[in-house]
Amino acid sequence: MKELLVISGKGGTGKTTVVGAFAMLADNAVVADCDVDAANLHLLLNPQVKEEHAFHGLPRVRIDRDVCTSCGLCLEICRFGAISPEYVVDPLACEGCGVCVRLCPAEGIIPQERVAGQWFVSETPFGPLVHARLNAAEDNSGRLVAEVRRAARAIAKHQKRDLIITDGPPGISCPVISSLTGIDLALLVTEPSVSGWHDLARVLELAEHFKVRTVVCINKADLHELMSKEIKRRCYDRGIEVIGSIPFDEQFAQATVTGHLPIDDKSPAVTALYDLWEKTYALLMQEKPS
Numbered sequence: 001m002k003e004l005l006v007i008s009g010k011g012g013t014g015k016t017t018v019v020g021a022f023a024m025l026a027d028n029a030v031v032a033d034c035d036v037d038a039a040n041l042h043l044l045l046n047p048q049v050k051e052e053h054a055f056h057g058l059p060r061v062r063i064d065r066d067v068c069t070s071c072g073l074c075l076e077i078c079r080f081g082a083i084s085p086e087y088v089v090d091p092l093a094c095e096g097c098g099v100c101v102r103l104c105p106a107e108g109i110i111p112q113e114r115v116a117g118q119w120f121v122s123e124t125p126f127g128p129l130v131h132a133r134l135n136a137a138e139d140n141s142g143r144l145v146a147e148v149r150r151a152a153r154a155i156a157k158h159q160k161r162d163l164i165i166t167d168g169p170p171g172i173s174c175p176v177i178s179s180l181t182g183i184d185l186a187l188l189v190t191e192p193s194v195s196g197w198h199d200l201a202r203v204l205e206l207a208e209h210f211k212v213r214t215v216v217c218i219n220k221a222d223l224h225e226l227m228s229k230e231i232k233r234r235c236y237d238r239g240i241e242v243i244g245s246i247p248f249d250e251q252f253a254q255a256t257v258t259g260h261l262p263i264d265d266k267s268p269a270v271t272a273l274y275d276l277w278e279k280t281y282a283l284l285m286q287e288k289p290s
């Protein structure tokens with residue numbers, strides 16, 4: 001089983017549209033939406049939810065004032081400043097690390113289980129989709145990403161599917177790191193702008209750090225041809241191959257708004273997407289360079 005991760009340095013590059021197109025073109029894949037803070041792949045793939053699971057965040061804590069001896073230890077050790085001098089825990093400041101629970105000599109700090117989101121297993125016309133939703137103001141999406149990936153792998157194994165296509169989170173934070181581990185290939189989608197390159201360079205650094213095999217695709221490449229050339233040159237200098245250039249296409253740009261991805265069109269953008277998919281798939285099926 002191979003794992004492809006599609007990521008970008010920031011939102012709005014067209015990453016999800018590329019994943020949606022790949023999901024439609026692949027023969028035997030499981031698709032995982034790990035962009036859990038802003039999941040929208042389901043808008044393109046018309047899923048029917050078959051399973052819904054609660055995602056439990058790290059527990060916040062509560063101090064039992066009947067047990068607390070006001071020794072002050074928890075105030076000293078909480079590095080997030082979540083405990084007030086009156087020994088009340090601020091649920092927004094508490095990170096759920098559990099240190100105070102373990103160290104309170106009176107055993108007066110009680111963890112509070114809570115649901116921080118949901119994850120789903122759905123069927124789509126193109127195969128199974130695992131996706132998730134994080135509740136408002138929740139963090140720790142790296143753990144939810146790990147959960148979605150675990151479920152996608154289990155389905156791929158059970159249904160003998162040979163590929164997992166993952167829509168990764170944007171940026172370079174913890175959820176991206178959680179998405180990068182153990183994959184076979186990362187496809188980085190960027191756009192031809194100064195900020196596009198800046199964000200791409202940060203993700204490239206991250207991928208290099210984790211020694212992940214990486215290729216790049218420039219979306220909306222014809223909107224700034226000079227910058228597209230410059231990105232190709234800079235990627236070449238770093239030993240990174242640019243395997244696709246997709247011209248701007250209004251229907252693709254609006255795909256997550258309209259819910260329609262016109263993959264049967266004969267437009268230049270669709271032709272470029274087919275070409276990108278073929279190159280990506282061929283790279284995935286190659287042995288990893290040692």
Ligand code: SF4
Pocket residue numbers: 063067068069070071072073074075087103104105106107108109
């Ligand atoms: S460490 Fe335990 S006993 Fe001490 S102040 Fe905090 S809650 Fe109270």
Ligand code: SF4
Pocket residue numbers: 060061077078079080081082083089093094095096097098099100101
């Ligand atoms: S669980 Fe961690 S963050 Fe929360 S109050 Fe205790 S020490 Fe502070």
